[in-house]
Amino acid sequence: MTEIDFHFNTPDKVAYACRLLRKAVAARGARVVVVGDVSTIEAVDAALWQFSAADFIAHCRASAEPSVLARSPVVLMDGANAALPHQQVLLNLDATVPNGFERFERLIDIVTDDELDRRDARARWRHYADRGYAITRHQFQGGASR
Numbered sequence: 001m002t003e004i005d006f007h008f009n010t011p012d013k014v015a016y017a018c019r020l021l022r023k024a025v026a027a028r029g030a031r032v033v034v035v036g037d038v039s040t041i042e043a044v045d046a047a048l049w050q051f052s053a054a055d056f057i058a059h060c061r062a063s064a065e066p067s068v069l070a071r072s073p074v075v076l077m078d079g080a081n082a083a084l085p086h087q088q089v090l091l092n093l094d095a096t097v098p099n100g101f102e103r104f105e106r107l108i109d110i111v112t113d114d115e116l117d118r119r120d121a122r123a124r125w126r127h128y129a130d131r132g133y134a135i136t137r138h139q140f141q142g143g144a145s146r
């Protein structure tokens with residue numbers, strides 16, 4: 001069954017996602033699919049190119065050539081219909097429950113302190129809980145640097 005983690009009260013969803021991706025890829029060797037709306041995925045793509053000169057995080061869009069997808073530890077997806085190269089970790093930056101999340105070993109959901117984002121997160125939480133998924137809650141502590 002998919003492990004589900006919620007990270008609450010993050011001040012900047014994109015910056016927090018970049019830090020999580022760096023940790024997941026560099027420290028744990030994880031392969032991650034990032035899902036969100038078009039503007040959020042574009043922001044993550046741009047941020048990953050500028051995130052850290054010492055810690056480049058290789059990534060591509062889900063529309064990339066199959067050979068690129070197979071080698072990229074991070075795949076950015078702004079649509080639900082793309083074929084995915086793996087099902088290890090799904091990072092949700094969207095307001096809705098991602099289609100096919102149950103195929104992944106782990107789902108990480110990032111939530112800001114914005115009231116609308118929190119409301120949408122409560123609906124996603126209920127969706128997972130109603131289906132019997134165990135959910136781990138993480139609270140943003142601040143002070144994290146790049």
